[in-house]
Amino acid sequence: MFEALTPVGEMLTRNFDPLCRQKLLICGQLEDSLPRMLAEQGPAPAVFTTDFRYFQWLQQHGYPEAEFGHRPRQRLVEALLLLMPKAKAEAEYLLAACLPLLAPGARIFIAGDNKGGVKAAPKLLAPYCDQVNKLDSARRASLYQAELSRPAPAFQPADWVRRYPLTEEGLQICSLPGVFSAEHLDSGSRLLLDTVTSLHGRVLDFGCGAGVIGASLLKRHPGLELELIDINALALEASRLTLAENRLHAKVYASDGLAQVTGKFNHIVTNPPFHAGLKTFYHTTETLLTQAADYLRPGGSLILVANAFLPYPELIERNFGHCETLAATGKFKIYRATR
Numbered sequence: 001m002f003e004a005l006t007p008v009g010e011m012l013t014r015n016f017d018p019l020c021r022q023k024l025l026i027c028g029q030l031e032d033s034l035p036r037m038l039a040e041q042g043p044a045p046a047v048f049t050t051d052f053r054y055f056q057w058l059q060q061h062g063y064p065e066a067e068f069g070h071r072p073r074q075r076l077v078e079a080l081l082l083l084m085p086k087a088k089a090e091a092e093y094l095l096a097a098c099l100p101l102l103a104p105g106a107r108i109f110i111a112g113d114n115k116g117g118v119k120a121a122p123k124l125l126a127p128y129c130d131q132v133n134k135l136d137s138a139r140r141a142s143l144y145q146a147e148l149s150r151p152a153p154a155f156q157p158a159d160w161v162r163r164y165p166l167t168e169e170g171l172q173i174c175s176l177p178g179v180f181s182a183e184h185l186d187s188g189s190r191l192l193l194d195t196v197t198s199l200h201g202r203v204l205d206f207g208c209g210a211g212v213i214g215a216s217l218l219k220r221h222p223g224l225e226l227e228l229i230d231i232n233a234l235a236l237e238a239s240r241l242t243l244a245e246n247r248l249h250a251k252v253y254a255s256d257g258l259a260q261v262t263g264k265f266n267h268i269v270t271n272p273p274f275h276a277g278l279k280t281f282y283h284t285t286e287t288l289l290t291q292a293a294d295y296l297r298p299g300g301s302l303i304l305v306a307n308a309f310l311p312y313p314e315l316i317e318r319n320f321g322h323c324e325t326l327a328a329t330g331k332f333k334i335y336r337a338t339r
């Protein structure tokens, strides 16, 4: 995982000179070993990521000080390299969170896949920089460079929280840029919530996003012992905010799939991930379906919503010996398997 250089990484290797002149804060996911290559050419860069899987990989590959969270640690940094995230709103958020760490005149680089929105770099930097230059373009990736023209305003996380009501549940959902269902409830998650009835005991909201499923279940069944996990720090923070806003209490923590989860549950409830980066990616969900039975108490159930076309029933049957379809629309199906 993350070993071979990505096209963005390859383009960056042609730009070691400007990148390695100062200690960089790399923000985002390079998905390759470029941080190490940069460290061989100049001061070792610091890496801040909102992705728990990449954070763990960095820790295991000689970056014990890699940071994971919804905002970087407060200190001064000499320059910033932002790897363009999928959502433009997330790029705006990350710039707002990182740029106050830079002094005026410091260099800012933005790199990314041309298909991933990196061309928005000049617009993203316009509030902070008077001039933005394109430094390189190769392998369908681009690198932009600018200098911070004036001190960036102090980062106020609360300014980035979006709220929307779940009227049926009487909940207020808090979300952050780039988090799934950031502006409204997903119709698959709605179907899941309308289908799931009587839960009890210890429950896992797998891939919690803004916490919509977990918070709704807890509101209906206040006695649940609920845990919410996600790989994304902004999703985890959004879930914490959603719970706090609705005066609900649950355990929220980072986990890559079930890797950081311990013990067994009465129910695992999920609208599982179906995208990773720009590629459609089912690996996480396939692993969940394969491992879920080991994390369920006898009589416990896995309940999930999935796009109707996905071949999950076979995989569920292979691991549980059966798969019930509890509800179906043209687009989604709700599956349940009991241990």
Ligand SMILES: C[S@@+](CC[C@H](N)C(=O)[O-])C[C@H]1O[C@@H](n2cnc3c(N)ncnc32)[C@H](O)[C@@H]1O
Binding pocket: 180, 181, 186, 189, 206, 207, 208, 209, 210, 211, 212, 213, 229, 230, 231, 232, 235, 255, 256, 257, 258, 270, 271, 272, 273, 274, 284
């Ligand atoms: C389809 S969204 C569902 C979000 C939320 N439960 C809802 O219904 O709105 C899937 C979530 O899984 C998370 N995710 C992706 N890969 C993951 C992994 N390996 N481990 C844990 N969560 C993951 C994503 O960050 C995302 O928040």
